Amino acid sequence: MNSEIKILPLLPLRGILVFPYMVIHLDVGREKSVQAIEEAMIQDRVIFLATQKEAQTDDPGEDDIYKIGTVAEVKQLLKLPGGTIRVLVEGIARAKARRFISDEPYFQVEIEQYSEDFQKTSEIEALMRSLIYQFEQYVKLSKRIPPETVVSVVNLEEPGRLADIIASHLSLRLEDKQNILEAVNIIQRLEKLCAIVAKELEIVELERKINIRVRKQMEKTQKEYYLREQMKAIQRELGEKDERMAEGEELREKIAEAKLPKEVEEKAIKEVERLEKMPPMAAEAAVVRNYLDWLLALPWNKSTRDRLDIKSAENILEEDHYGLKTVKERILEYLAIRKLAKKMKGPIICFVGPPGVGKTSLGRSIARALERKFIRMSLGGVRDEAEIRGHRRTYVGAMPGRIIQGIRQAGSKNPVFLLDEIDKMSMDFRGDPSAALLEVLDPEQNNTFSDHYIEAAFDLSNVMFITTANLQHNIPRPLQDRMEIIYLSGYTEEEKVQIAMRYLLPKQIKEHGLDKSMLKMTENTIRKVIREYTRESGVRNLERQIATVCRKTARQIVSDKVKKVQVTPLNINQFLGTPRFRYGVAEQDDQVGVATGLAWTEVGGDTLAIEVTIYKGNGKLTLTGKLGDVMKESAQAGYSYIRSRAVELGIDEEYYDKQDIHIHIPEGAIPKDGPSAGISMACALASAITGRKVRHDVAMTGEITLRGRVLPVGGIKEKVLAAHRAGIKTIIMPKDNKKDLDEIPKKVKDKMHFVLVEHMDQVLDEALTEKEFEPVDLSDTSPVVPQPPAYQPAVINEGGAHIPS
Incomplete structure (x- = not known):
C-alpha cells in the first residue's frame, strides 16, 4: 500500500463519519469549519474529514479528533x-x-494519504x-435498505470499495464505523465488516x-393492541414482568398492609381487578x-x-389563653369523661362571639392540650x-370533599x-352546604359519613368538631340543634391588659426581630x-396597635442607633398618633333630652346616644338615624x-298638638335595629317634654310596652362591658x-x-334628676295597668346592629 504526504485543511465532523466513495451533504456552521471549507475551495477543493470523539464538544482540540479520516x-x-454552509462532499x-x-483560523494538518494496491487472492475472494x-x-430481513443497493454492490470488483460502501449503508455505532475506517489492511x-454484519x-x-x-396473537384491526403485545414479547425475551400485573400485585400488597375495613377492602380489590383488565393508557x-x-x-x-x-391539659390551656373559664371547663370535662368512658363520641362545640376574642386560636390550643392533630377549614x-x-367519580377532575381531604x-x-x-x-343552584353538614355534625349519623367520591362509610364519630361563628342567628336552626353553643363575650379592660402583657406583646416583639431588652411597655x-x-x-385591633409600636421601635433602633426604647403613657402618642377615642364616652353633664342606651352588635356591646328635641309644630313625631322597623315601633x-x-x-x-318631636340617634349612616332601646327613647322623650335632666352616668336597656311594662332583652354581658368601657357607673335593666x-366578671x-x-x-x-310625678302603683291589680303578655325573654339581634366598635 502506497502513501502520499499532503497539507490540507481539516473539517471536524460531529456524530457522522464519511467513508471513501461516499457522497453526502454536510451542514457546516462553526467558524473554523466554515473557514476550512473556504480555504479548500480556494485551493483544489480537497479537504480532510475526521470525526470528533465526543459530538457535544463545540471547540475540539487535537486530542478530541480521531487521527484516521x-x-x-x-x-x-x-x-x-x-x-450555515451546506456542502456536498465525496x-x-x-x-x-x-x-x-x-488551529487558527482553521485546523491545518499534514496528512498521509493511503492508496489501495491489492492482489485478489482466494482469501479476499x-x-x-x-x-x-x-x-x-440483511437487506431481505431488515427492509431498511432498498434492494437496488444490493445489485450495485454485487457488481463491485474492488474489495476495499465493496467494504466501504456496505459499511456506509449499515446503521452502525460511530465507534464501529471508525474501526472499519481505521482498518487500512483490506x-x-x-x-471486521463480516463480523459486524453477522x-x-x-x-x-x-x-x-x-x-x-x-402477529399470531394480534387482531388485524387493533394497532394499539399489536404495539402492546410487541412490548410484552420483548419483555418476555428480557425476562421482565408485565407492567400491569406488577402494578396489580403491588396494590394488593398495599391493601393487605393497610388493614382496611372489610367492605372497603372488598371495594378496593374489585377496583384493582378492573384496573388489570383496562388498557394502561385508558383514561x-x-x-x-x-x-x-x-x-x-x-x-x-x-x-x-x-x-x-x-392537670397538664389545664396548664396548656392557661398558657395559650387568658380567661375563657367556661370553655376551659368544658374541655377538661370532656377529658375527664374520656378517662372514664373510652368509647365516648367526639363532641360538637360551637364558639359564638365577636371577632378577635380567640375562637380560632382556642381550637388550636384544644388540639395541643389533647395531643391531637389539628385541621382548620374555613366555611366563609x-x-x-x-x-x-x-364530587362523584363520573365528573372530570372529581375529588373528595374537604372533610375527607382534612382527615387525610x-x-x-x-x-x-x-x-x-x-x-x-x-x-x-349547586346545593346547600349547610344541609350537607348535618350529617357531619350529627353524632348519631357521622359514624357512617359517606363522601360522594369515596363511596364508602367513614367513621367521623371520633373527630372533635369545633365550629366558630360571629352571629348565632345566622347559623341554620337544624345545625344549631346538633351543636353545643358556648358564648365568648368581649374581654374586660383588665383581661385585655393581661392578654397584651402575656401574649400579644411578646409575640409582636419576636415577630419584629426585637428582644425583650429593646422595648419596654408598662401595664x-x-x-x-x-x-x-x-x-x-x-x-385584634389592640394587637395591631402593639405591632405599630414595634415597627416604630425597630426603625428607631436601626436608624437612630438606640439600644432601648421605653414606651410610656406620656409618649405613646409619638408612636400611635392622636388618640382616636375618648375614654368614657358617657356624657360629661346631666342634659335634657339626651339618654344613653346600650346596644348589642356583631363585634360586642356599645353605647347608644339618644337625643330628643322639641319645637313648635302640630304634633308630628320624626325619627332619624337610619332606624329599623323594630326600633321605630319601640x-x-x-x-x-x-x-x-x-x-x-x-x-x-x-301640648302634643302644638309641638313637634324629633328623635335622633347619631351616626345616621349606620343601620340600627332591635328592641333594646325602648326604655332609653321613652326616657329621653320624658326628659325633653318635662325639661328634667337625665343623669349622665346612667345607661339603660330594655323594651317597653304601651302600658309601661319593661320586657327583658338579650346581650346583657356585652352591653354591661360596653358601659364599663364607657365609664358608666349605673345600669338600668329589666328585672327578668x-x-x-x-355571666358578668x-x-x-x-x-x-x-x-x-x-x-x-x-x-x-331612677334616670331623671327630679321626682315630681306620682309613680304607678305596681301592686294595683286594676285593669289600668294589666300584667304584661307572655314574651320570649331572649332575643338574638338586640338593638344597634352593625354599629362598629
Whole structure:
C-alpha cells in the first residue's frame, strides 16, 4: 500500500463519519469549519474529514479528533440563511493526520494519504463472497435498505470499495464505523465488516421472530393492541414482568398492609381487578388509580392517643389563653369523661362571639392540650355542596370533599377539626352546604359519613368538631340543634391588659426581630392604648396597635442607633398618633333630652346616644338615624306611653298638638335595629317634654310596652362591658334579666350599680334628676295597668346592629 504526504485543511465532523466513495451533504456552521471549507475551495477543493470523539464538544482540540479520516472533494457549496454552509462532499481515500500544523483560523494538518494496491487472492475472494451474501440476507430481513443497493454492490470488483460502501449503508455505532475506517489492511477490513454484519443479521433475525410471534396473537384491526403485545414479547425475551400485573400485585400488597375495613377492602380489590383488565393508557385507568390512592391514604384505623392528664391539659390551656373559664371547663370535662368512658363520641362545640376574642386560636390550643392533630377549614363563602361531600367519580377532575381531604391531611381518624365561620355559608343552584353538614355534625349519623367520591362509610364519630361563628342567628336552626353553643363575650379592660402583657406583646416583639431588652411597655401604657386607641370586644385591633409600636421601635433602633426604647403613657402618642377615642364616652353633664342606651352588635356591646328635641309644630313625631322597623315601633310605643302619663308628668293635654318631636340617634349612616332601646327613647322623650335632666352616668336597656311594662332583652354581658368601657357607673335593666348578671366578671360587677326595673315609672324615677310625678302603683291589680303578655325573654339581634366598635 502506497502513501502520499499532503497539507490540507481539516473539517471536524460531529456524530457522522464519511467513508471513501461516499457522497453526502454536510451542514457546516462553526467558524473554523466554515473557514476550512473556504480555504479548500480556494485551493483544489480537497479537504480532510475526521470525526470528533465526543459530538457535544463545540471547540475540539487535537486530542478530541480521531487521527484516521477521509480525504474528500467538495462537489457543491450552498450558503444558507444564518451563516450555515451546506456542502456536498465525496470521499476519495483514507488518510492519517500525522501532525497538526495550526488551529487558527482553521485546523491545518499534514496528512498521509493511503492508496489501495491489492492482489485478489482466494482469501479476499472468499471474504468478499461471504460479505455479499450476509449483506443480501440483511437487506431481505431488515427492509431498511432498498434492494437496488444490493445489485450495485454485487457488481463491485474492488474489495476495499465493496467494504466501504456496505459499511456506509449499515446503521452502525460511530465507534464501529471508525474501526472499519481505521482498518487500512483490506483483509482486516473485510473480516471486521463480516463480523459486524453477522451480528446485525442475528439482531434482525430476532426482531423477525418477535414480529412473527406477535402477529399470531394480534387482531388485524387493533394497532394499539399489536404495539402492546410487541412490548410484552420483548419483555418476555428480557425476562421482565408485565407492567400491569406488577402494578396489580403491588396494590394488593398495599391493601393487605393497610388493614382496611372489610367492605372497603372488598371495594378496593374489585377496583384493582378492573384496573388489570383496562388498557394502561385508558383514561379511566387514571381515575381508578387516583381512587385507590385515596382509599389507601385515608386513616381508616389510625388514631392518636389522647393526653388524658387533666392537670397538664389545664396548664396548656392557661398558657395559650387568658380567661375563657367556661370553655376551659368544658374541655377538661370532656377529658375527664374520656378517662372514664373510652368509647365516648367526639363532641360538637360551637364558639359564638365577636371577632378577635380567640375562637380560632382556642381550637388550636384544644388540639395541643389533647395531643391531637389539628385541621382548620374555613366555611366563609362556601356555596357548593360538593365542598363538603365531594364530587362523584363520573365528573372530570372529581375529588373528595374537604372533610375527607382534612382527615387525610391529619393522618388520623380523631383530629380536632375546626370549621371556621360556619355562619357565613351561603347556597346557590349547586346545593346547600349547610344541609350537607348535618350529617357531619350529627353524632348519631357521622359514624357512617359517606363522601360522594369515596363511596364508602367513614367513621367521623371520633373527630372533635369545633365550629366558630360571629352571629348565632345566622347559623341554620337544624345545625344549631346538633351543636353545643358556648358564648365568648368581649374581654374586660383588665383581661385585655393581661392578654397584651402575656401574649400579644411578646409575640409582636419576636415577630419584629426585637428582644425583650429593646422595648419596654408598662401595664399603664397598655391600658391607655386600650382606652384611647381601640374600642372593640376582642384584642385584634389592640394587637395591631402593639405591632405599630414595634415597627416604630425597630426603625428607631436601626436608624437612630438606640439600644432601648421605653414606651410610656406620656409618649405613646409619638408612636400611635392622636388618640382616636375618648375614654368614657358617657356624657360629661346631666342634659335634657339626651339618654344613653346600650346596644348589642356583631363585634360586642356599645353605647347608644339618644337625643330628643322639641319645637313648635302640630304634633308630628320624626325619627332619624337610619332606624329599623323594630326600633321605630319601640319609639312609637314610648311616645304613646309618655302621652298616656301626661297628667302624672305634669304635661298640658294640648301640648302634643302644638309641638313637634324629633328623635335622633347619631351616626345616621349606620343601620340600627332591635328592641333594646325602648326604655332609653321613652326616657329621653320624658326628659325633653318635662325639661328634667337625665343623669349622665346612667345607661339603660330594655323594651317597653304601651302600658309601661319593661320586657327583658338579650346581650346583657356585652352591653354591661360596653358601659364599663364607657365609664358608666349605673345600669338600668329589666328585672327578668337578673339571671344574666351571673355571666358578668366580678371585677366589673363590683364597680357598677345595677337597677332592676319592671315598669317605666321606675326607670324615670331612677334616670331623671327630679321626682315630681306620682309613680304607678305596681301592686294595683286594676285593669289600668294589666300584667304584661307572655314574651320570649331572649332575643338574638338586640338593638344597634352593625354599629362598629
